[in-house]
Structure formats: C-alpha cells, structure tokens
Amino acid sequence: MCLGVPVKIIEITEDKNSAICEYQGVRRKVNIRFVPDVKIGDYVILHAGFAIQKVEEKSAHQIYELLNQIERSQ
Amino acid sequence: MEIYRAGIPSLISGNIKLISGPGCPVCVTSENYVDMAISYLNEGYNILTFGDMFRVPGSKGSLETEGSGKVKIIYSPDEALEFAEENCDKKIILLAVGFETTAPLFASILKEIRNRKITNLYLLCSLKLIPPAIEYLLSSGEVKIDGFLLPGHVSAIIGTKQFQKICRQYKIPGVVSGFEPQDILESIFMLLLILEKKEEYLKIQYARVVKEEGNPLALKEIEDVFEMTDADWRGIGSLKNSGLKIRKEFQDYDIQVVHPIRVKSQPINPQCKCGEVLKGIISPRDCPLFGKLCSPQTPQGPCMVSSEGACAAIYKYGRE
Amino acid sequence: MRLSTNMVENKITLSHGSGLQATKKLIQEIFLKHLGDEILLSLQDSAIINVEKEKLAFTIDSYTVNPLFFPSSDIGKLAIYGTINDLAVMGAKPMFISLGFIIEEGLDIATLEKIAISIKEAKNRAKVEIVAGDTKVVEKGKCDGVYITSSGIGVQILDSFPFLNSIVPGDKVIINGTIGEHELAVLLARGEFKFQADIRSDCQPLWEIIEKLLHNCPGIKFMRDATRGGIGGVLNELAEQINYGIQIYEDKIPVREEVKGICDILGFDYLFLANEGKFIAIVEESQAQKVIEIMKDSGYPLASIIGEVRKEFSQKVKLQTIKGGDRILDFPYGSQFPRIC
Numbered sequence: 001m002c003l004g005v006p007v008k009i010i011e012i013t014e015d016k017n018s019a020i021c022e023y024q025g026v027r028r029k030v031n032i033r034f035v036p037d038v039k040i041g042d043y044v045i046l047h048a049g050f051a052i053q054k055v056e057e058k059s060a061h062q063i064y065e066l067l068n069q070i071e072r073s074q
Numbered sequence: 075m076e077i078y079r080a081g082i083p084s085l086i087s088g089n090i091k092l093i094s095g096p097g098c099p100v101c102v103t104s105e106n107y108v109d110m111a112i113s114y115l116n117e118g119y120n121i122l123t124f125g126d127m128f129r130v131p132g133s134k135g136s137l138e139t140e141g142s143g144k145v146k147i148i149y150s151p152d153e154a155l156e157f158a159e160e161n162c163d164k165k166i167i168l169l170a171v172g173f174e175t176t177a178p179l180f181a182s183i184l185k186e187i188r189n190r191k192i193t194n195l196y197l198l199c200s201l202k203l204i205p206p207a208i209e210y211l212l213s214s215g216e217v218k219i220d221g222f223l224l225p226g227h228v229s230a231i232i233g234t235k236q237f238q239k240i241c242r243q244y245k246i247p248g249v250v251s252g253f254e255p256q257d258i259l260e261s262i263f264m265l266l267l268i269l270e271k272k273e274e275y276l277k278i279q280y281a282r283v284v285k286e287e288g289n290p291l292a293l294k295e296i297e298d299v300f301e302m303t304d305a306d307w308r309g310i311g312s313l314k315n316s317g318l319k320i321r322k323e324f325q326d327y328d329i330q331v332v333h334p335i336r337v338k339s340q341p342i343n344p345q346c347k348c349g350e351v352l353k354g355i356i357s358p359r360d361c362p363l364f365g366k367l368c369s370p371q372t373p374q375g376p377c378m379v380s381s382e383g384a385c386a387a388i389y390k391y392g393r394e
Numbered sequence: 395m396r397l398s399t400n401m402v403e404n405k406i407t408l409s410h411g412s413g414l415q416a417t418k419k420l421i422q423e424i425f426l427k428h429l430g431d432e433i434l435l436s437l438q439d440s441a442i443i444n445v446e447k448e449k450l451a452f453t454i455d456s457y458t459v460n461p462l463f464f465p466s467s468d469i470g471k472l473a474i475y476g477t478i479n480d481l482a483v484m485g486a487k488p489m490f491i492s493l494g495f496i497i498e499e500g501l502d503i504a505t506l507e508k509i510a511i512s513i514k515e516a517k518n519r520a521k522v523e524i525v526a527g528d529t530k531v532v533e534k535g536k537c538d539g540v541y542i543t544s545s546g547i548g549v550q551i552l553d554s555f556p557f558l559n560s561i562v563p564g565d566k567v568i569i570n571g572t573i574g575e576h577e578l579a580v581l582l583a584r585g586e587f588k589f590q591a592d593i594r595s596d597c598q599p600l601w602e603i604i605e606k607l608l609h610n611c612p613g614i615k616f617m618r619d620a621t622r623g624g625i626g627g628v629l630n631e632l633a634e635q636i637n638y639g640i641q642i643y644e645d646k647i648p649v650r651e652e653v654k655g656i657c658d659i660l661g662f663d664y665l666f667l668a669n670e671g672k673f674i675a676i677v678e679e680s681q682a683q684k685v686i687e688i689m690k691d692s693g694y695p696l697a698s699i700i701g702e703v704r705k706e707f708s709q710k711v712k713l714q715t716i717k718g719g720d721r722i723l724d725f726p727y728g729s730q731f732p733r734i735c
Contacts, residue, residue, distance in 0.1 A: 002175040002227035003734055004253070005659050024655030026591040031152060034178060034292045045230060045283055046659065048124070048734050049150025049588075050179050053230040053289050056282050085719045098735055125661075125731025129409075138407050138728075149587035149660060149732040176734060255717040370727050371415055390724040 004047040006055045009038050021046060077387075082258055090262065093354035096207045096307065097225060099172045099200075100126040101352060101376045101383050104306040106339040107171075107200045108132030112140045113335050114167055114198070121145045122154045123169040130379050133340040151183045158187075158195035167329050170199040175227040177201045177318055178292035181299035184324050196329035199320055202305055204228050205236040206316035211353055212244045219354060221265040222248035223258070226280040233288030238276045247273065252280035299324055308376060309349025343367070348375035351384050358385040365389065409728025413622025414666070416728045418631075439480040439618060442550055449553065451486030453477060454545040460538040462509065464583035466594035467576075467670070469542055470512035475599045476621065476670060477546040478520050482601040483617040483673055485555035485608055486548030491517065492526035494543040499534040509540065520599040522546070552608055556616040561636050563705035565615060566682035568675045570603065570694045571596070573625055574653040574664035576671075587660065587732060591652045596671035603692050604673075611685050613678030620672045625700075626665035628674045629711045630725040640711045642701030642723070660732040665713075665723065667730075676703065 007021040007030065019038065021030045023046070031050040032038055044051035077083065077092060086092075096102050109132040111121055121137065125147045128138050137145045148154060154168045170180040180197060187195055204225060224237050229250045241248045247268040251261035261279040268277065278284050296318070305317025320328040346368070347361040358364050358377065368374040370386055377383035409416035426435060433441045440453035457473045478488035493513070497506065517524055579595040581587075600619065607614055618628045625647075633640050649664055657664045677685050682699055689697035704712075711723040 002173065002225060003659075003661050004175070004227045004230075023659060025652040026589055026655040026659065028587075028589050028659075031179075031182065033182060034289055034295070036291070045227065047175055047227060048179055049152045050182070052175060052178070052227065052292065053283050053285075082717075082719055085717065100735060124734045126733045126735050128731055129728075138409065139403055139405055142405070147731045153588065172734060255715070255719070259717075370724075371419070390722065390726075 002047065004045040004052065006043045007046045007051075009040050009042050009044065012038070012040065019044075019051070021051070077258055082255060085259065086262060090266075092223075093219065093357070095211065095222075095354050096310065096352045097204075098376075098383055099176075099202060100130055100379070101348070102202060102207075102307045102309065103127070103130065103171055103200050103376065104308050104339070105132050106306065106337060107198070108136065109134070109337045109339045110335055111137060111167070111169060111198060113337050114329065114333075115140060115144055117333070117335070118165065119144070119329075120161070120164045120166045121169060122148050122157060122166060124148065124171065127169055127171055129373075130376050131373055136379075151179050154183060154195060155186055155190065155192065158192050159190070162194060164194060166195050167198050168195065170197045170201055172201055173204055173225070173228050174231045174296070175225075177300065178231060178289075178295045181295040184299050184320065184327055185295075187327050188324065196327050196332060197320065198329050199300075199318065200305070201300065201318040202307070203302070203316050203318070205232075205240060206313050207307065207310070208237075209240055210310065210313055210316075212240065212246065214353075219246065220269060221246060223261050223265070224248045224250045224276070226250055226252045226257070226284060229278075229280070229284045229288065231289050231292045234276055234278060234284065234286050241276045248276045250276070250278045250280050250284050252283065307352075309352045343374040346375040348377045348385075351377050358388045361385070407728070411622075412726075412729040413627055413668070414726050414728055417622075438484060438556075440484040440486060440546075440548070442484065442486075449486075449550040451481045451484045451548040451550055452545070453480040453484075454543065455480060457542045457544065458538065459580060461580075461583050462505065462539050464595060465579050467579075467597035468509060468512050469540065470509040471516045471597055472670060473542040473544040474513055474516035474520055474522070475597055477544040478522060478548075479600045479619045479621075479670075479673070481546050481548035482599075482604045483619050484548075484550065485552035485604070485617075486550040487605065488520060488522050488546055488548040488601055490525045490547045491522050492545050493524060494527065495529040496537055496541040496543075497529060497531050498537045498539050499531055501539050506540065516599070520601065551605070555608075558616060558635055561615050561638070561676055561703055563638055563703050564679045565703040566677050566679055566699045567629070567640060567642060567701040567703070568677055568682060568685055568689075569620075569625060569648065569698055569700055570600075570672055570675075570689050571696045572648045572650050572653070573620065573669055573672055574649060574657070574667035575669065577624075577668040578653060578656055582656075589656060589659070591656060593650070593652050593656070596669055598671035600671065600673055603689065603694065606692060607675070607685060607688055610688060611677065611681045613681030614675055614685065615678065616676040617673050620669045620674055622668045624664070624666040624668060625672070625674055626663070626711070626723055627725065630723070632674075632676070633709050633711050636703070637708055639704045639707035639709065640701060641704045641714065642711065643714045644716045646698055646700045648696040648698050660730075661735075662730045662732075663726075666726055 007023040009019045010022050011020040018029050019032045035044055035051045035054050043055035045053050129136050158166050249261040249264045300318035301321050302315040303317050303319040304312050304314050306312050325331040350356045363374050368378050373379040377385040410420045440451035443450045455477050457469050459469050462469045481488040575593050576595040578593045620628045629640050653664050686697050713723045714720055
C-alpha cells in the first residue's frame, strides 16, 4: 500500500523546492519541501510526485544479522 | 497487494496466516463520498482523482460510469494546479483520499492554491488516519491476531510512537515493514522471532526510511492545514478523530463549505461482508458473495474494486 | 427499446476499449449476440474465407491514437502495421489494404500529408497495396485530429492455421522481444503525469519474420500479436480456449529497465500493456530453440522462451515471480490507471 519508490536526486532546481529525480532511466520533477536538506546523489521515497522521506544507506538487510543471531544461539 | 503480487503466501509456511486489515484508503472510503463526487459532477464540476478511486462503486455507479469526460486521472496532486490554471473556465474538484502518507501532499497543494491565488480549484476531503482504526479493531475484541505488519510509508510520515503505544497497550507486537518482497518476508521473520522470544514491542524493519520521529516537516504541514475530525469508515462506521478536515483558514478551497451538497446513500448490497474482511474477522473466501455475485467486474464493495483490496487480491492472485 | 443484454453497465466507458475483460464482454453481449456467425464467433485476429481454391484472411482495425505522432511511430504506420500483423499471425501473407479516414475540421493539411507519407513508407516496407479508401470530415471537437479504419486481405500460406487443438502440455511460450513499450510511449508523448523516459513504440511489420518461421519450423501451433491487453491478455484468452494451463516465468520475460521503472512508479503491470511489434508463439518443445535462433538471427536479439503449456491446471495463466512465489495472472477488467496504493 502507499506506493512509494526510491528515486535518485540528479538535479536540484534553483528555488530549492523541487528536484529532478531518476529511477531506472525515468525522470520527473519531484517536490522536495519535506526533505529540504537533500543533495545530488541522495535517494528519496517518491510518492505521488513528492519526496516523503530520505532513504538512508543501509548496507545489509537486518535479516542477515538476525540469521547470525540464530546461528550463534544454537 | 505486494504480498500477493510477489506470490508471498505461496512462500511461507501454512501455519502463518496473513490477514488484510483496513490498510487501503480506497477500501474504507464511504459510498457517500463517491455519491457526493458524482453529484458535484452533475452540478457541472470537473473532477481530478488518483486512479484508485475511478472504479469504486457508489450507490448508483462510479466515477468511471458517470464521469463521461469530466473526470481526469492524475498521478500527483501537483498536476491539479497546472490543470486549474490552464482551464480557468472550469470549476475543478480534487479528490483528497489517502492516509497520512498522502495527507502532507494535499496540505501542500492547499497552501499553493492560496499562494498562486487559484480560484477554480477545490478539495473534497476524505483523508483518514491509521492508528485510530487499528486501535478500534483491537479494542472491539473481535479480531484474533498475533502480530501486525505495520505500514512503512505511513510510518515514514508519522513515526512509530503511536504504533508503539498501541502495541504495548494491547501486548501485540508489530513490525514496521517495507514493500519489497524481501522486506515483507524479513518482517514476517522478525515478527516470528519477537513472538518466539515473547517480547511485546515494536521493531522497524524498514529502517532505511522510517525514523521513530517520522518526518516533522510533513507533520507540521498536515497540522497547518488540517484538523482531526470524526470519519466514516466503510464497513466499520464512524470512528472518533480518525479523519482529517480542512481548517477554517483554508475553507475557501473546501468544496463542502463553498458548495455544500447533501446526498443520501444506499449501501451497495446488505450481504456484502467488506466490513468483516477489513477487520480480518473473515477471509474474502468466507464472504457469501465472493466469486459469485462479487468479482472485479461486478464489485459489491470496495474490497473487490480496489487494487489494494483484500478481496481483489485473493480473486486475482490467490484464487485456485 | 428493451435491451436483452447481460451487461452490467448501461453506458460505454473507456474500459470497453481496453482490450481486456470489459471489451470481451461488450463484443459478446452486443455484437456477437446479434451478428455472430461461424467465422465471427471463432474470434481470431483475421477471418479465413474460402474463395475458390484460396484461403483468404480478412481483417479490420480502427486507430484512434492520441497524439498522432509519438516516438518511433505515428497513426499512419500503426494503421498499416497493425492490420497486416493481424493477417500475419494467422499465417496469411498480407496483400491488400483499404483505409477509411475520419478527419477533424481544422486539422492542418500538412499534418495529414505527413501521415500519408508515413503510410506510404509503411506500405512499401510491408510490401502491400492500398486499393481503396474513403474520407469524411467531422466538426471540430468530434474526433482527435484523425481516426483511421484499416481493413486488410491476405492469402493464408498454412492451411487451417492456427492449430489450437494440437496444443499440448510441454509446448513452449515464446515472445519475440521486450514488452510494454508502445502503450507507455504514447502515454509519455501525451505528457501524461509529467514523466520523461526514453521509451519508443515498437511498431513494426511482422510478416517477414513470421513467414521465415512458418517455412522453417513446422512445430509452430499458434501466434497472436500482443496489442491492447498485452501478453497477459493474449495468454489469458488462449488459456480459455485450450484445455490446459499456461505457466510463465517473470525472470524470463524481456522487459526494459525504463518500462519497469514507470510501472513501479505508477503501479502498472507491464504484462498487460499494449505492444505493436510483438507476438506470442506457441511452439512444440523440440522446435522452440530453433524458433529462438531464427528470431535472433533476424533482428530480434531478445526473443525468449517465457513459459510452457501445463496439464496440472487448466484455463488459467500462472506466473512464477522473480522471488520464486507463484500467483495467478488474472485477466483485468479494464485499462490500468496510476494508483497511490
């Protein structure tokens, strides 16, 4: 639910209210008023034309940590 | 819906049952709202809407059957501003349906309408809030669930404190989940671990996007423009403080204030069990109308029309 | 007038033009009910008619695309290639076309000429003759620039094709290339939803490759071009006509990144998006690899085996997802719209 897709910021407009974002070769102007401190190269979640939150880089899914926990406890 | 599109039920063990709750803003929008939108069409308004609402049935038809060229589907509310400015001769209503994920967008649009002095664009608001609905389900004692997969993008906006409070109060764990198949599987796994260790709390699987405090800017935007109100949830009834309405300062753009319309609505089919499906009490297959009178071609209730609806998902993806 | 239909709606909606369930219902309840005879009821892409010793294929299609010009194609090319492809997938060599034009008052004549030149290029490439035509003009606002109706005649080179009754479990499902591009190219060209992407229509004539395949691969049992409704629509319709099921694999389906990208953002399923240069072939297992090699040698480098006919279930299409999960690929009611949920 609440379709949201992680897109990359490739350009920020002069008025700093919008950014051009790219996702798999698709581009759109996105409203960034809710994530005003984004920089080029950052990823944001795109929902209906707006960036609703920044995507933090997380190198691994937690599942690997969880699986390691299980292994260690056995 | 992603759960069914990715075929996840076929990947998990049979003793884990996934139930759809009221996680779909289209499903829970009342018939009355659709009837009102159609009435505004008949009064000469044009309607702009997300695609989700296009086939949702009201008492007599949907925007698709009654729209005839005056309903335009948009991807983003930002398209409404341009459309209104390019069509000054038209009176236009933007349907504001969604949960907390989408509410800040409509708040921002209302501010822009005012800034740009647009005088032919209004909102018909039916925005809803998720935590009151979850609390209602648990407090009614009707639902037997062991854990929640909580909405990742709603949480990206509102944070996790409200869900944490509910999980602790009712001692039912929740995991805030992302939407990729691996997110969902990981979240189910995390829930099982919490249940096994008998911990009762909330964990965030979708940590790359969800912070405990949510998005304060988005929350402020909502607060600036909307206030809480009681709201009608299809299949559930009226829930206190579970919806948003436009504040007085922006009432010039609230079509229900500018041009109030009273519409009396009939529920679609008294045998429709959407309400119980939404509460997770029964599965779509338990509804007497499922697959017989009720299908995506002839939906009796929104659970079958909405692409996110529990009944549509089972009909399309899980039907054997 | 009292109507005798089983249709639920009483007004035409855009869903009735989607090529999906709603279209099927309209055709059955209104047209076949009153007009259906043996040939029409077979619901093939072209009708096969015995004329003395020849088997003629005869088809018709209408083109209402808006805008008239879009990346890599236009309404003129579409009107030729779309119609000849309906003949080609029936194993018929396209020969003659007739064109009817409905033109909106106020259209630039230069635009009409541009379309006529495009039609000429297409008919030359496809090696067909345009033998009849008609034009009408309607008042401004009564159509989108121009509508074209195109009917085509061909001669069937393979008697009784397609061989639906000979389709058996194990037969392979083949597509000649990437999917979903035509419908998205038109959408983007309309400026809908304000996206930019390098997606072009795949509009092209298919008789050359089909003729080569029919001459060299006796194991081809069925073909259909995947226009409105996409490959999902074709496979669902086929599954309903045979006694078996069809299994396809998401990771085998050729699709461009940009198409997946738009679909992820808007919530579309690319399996149901229209193509104008792609066809599904059902091929005997032992011949499938040969079909792929011929396609690849003929300018279709991404031709792929995407699934097979199965006996474990019937009249359904199943999709194995990239993550390994299984689901039914159901026939949608009408066209897809961007969704937030």
